[in-house]
Amino acid sequence: MADNPTDPKTLTSVYVRLAWYALFNQQPSLAIEASEQGLAINSDESTEAMLHTNLAHGYLFTNQYEQARAIYQRYQDIAIGDGRSFKQAVLDDFKEFRQKGLTHADMKKIEALYQQ
Numbered sequence: 001m002a003d004n005p006t007d008p009k010t011l012t013s014v015y016v017r018l019a020w021y022a023l024f025n026q027q028p029s030l031a032i033e034a035s036e037q038g039l040a041i042n043s044d045e046s047t048e049a050m051l052h053t054n055l056a057h058g059y060l061f062t063n064q065y066e067q068a069r070a071i072y073q074r075y076q077d078i079a080i081g082d083g084r085s086f087k088q089a090v091l092d093d094f095k096e097f098r099q100k101g102l103t104h105a106d107m108k109k110i111e112a113l114y115q116q
Helices: 008-024 028-040 045-061 065-075 086-099 106-115
Strands: none
Touching (some): 045 065, 045 106, 065 086, 065 106, 086 106
16 A cells, blocks of 8 residues: 555655755755755654754755754764664765765764764
8 A cells, every 4th residue: 555645754754855865966955944844744753863864964065064063963872763873874874975976074073073
């Protein structure tokens, strides 16, 4: 049976994916918007962590370092749905971003923050 498109869990999953793809399409403002919309209807902790990850990345790529850092710090030890910590997911995301040619100087600041 197909997912119900009006189910909050389905909708938040769509917002997670939309934000993720927006980042890779160099549309971080759209990633922020999608993440915020998903958080407004969030249905579970796992999805919330993923939405916050994408929201922080969006802030980072729109040169809003302080907003990004606040999220990266606040959620760093939270477990996300796939068994990784938020911090590990962020570091993995940064690696994937770099492999796709997406970089930002502040990524190194976040990595250094996570080394403390």
